[in-house]
Amino acid sequence: MIIRQERSSDIAEIYKVVKQAFASAEHKDGNEQELVNALRKSSSYIPVLSLVAQIDNKIAGHVMFTKGRVNGCDVLILAPLSVLPEFQRRGIGSALIQTGHEIAKKQGYICSIVLGSEFYYPKFGYEPASKYGIFAPFNVPDENLMVKFLAEPSSQICGTIEYPKEFFEV
């Protein structure tokens, strides 16, 4: 398996991977594949943090980290994360997240924020965002909004998250 930056020639395949991954997901909007396309066209898109997991010539997984803001500071928003059903539980999601964190650290990002399973993301160092005074601009159970600091936690990063507007428009 290799983890690499997505390419424009991957776009159609990524759309299908995201759609299939979320088809049987516990929590979904049903439009995650459209969100990926919209984020890719937005000013929040970060090419080096939009990654695919490739096995032989097939894309088995995908992740996007895009740019949000908290109290005037740039933060990363991890979403969506997708692994094809037949490739799940083999470490692909973990590899996408961990590679993303390594790249993000090198790029100087301070933290990554995710809305997701409290049973999955803590494995990668995610903690409840409320612990740092970081909140979503919508109602969400406390344990599902999480932050992972990639550098020393900064007390400046507190307040309400400004998501890329595509999260509310798609």
Ligand SMILES: CC(C)(COP(=O)(O)OP(=O)(O)OC[C@H]1O[C@@H](n2cnc3c(N)ncnc32)[C@H](O)[C@@H]1OP(=O)(O)O)[C@@H](O)C(=O)NCCC(=O)NCCS
């Ligand atoms: C969530 C998802 C990305 C995980 O990808 P994956 O490649 O199967 O994950 P990994 O194999 O790296 O799993 C790592 C660990 O998390 C566990 N895990 C996997 N999916 C999980 C889930 N949905 N909830 C809780 N734990 C989960 C695995 O058992 C494994 O634990 P272990 O190492 O102790 O055995 C994948 O299941 C998926 O695409 N789901 C549908 C879309 C979705 O829900 N995305 C996340 C939105 S927040």
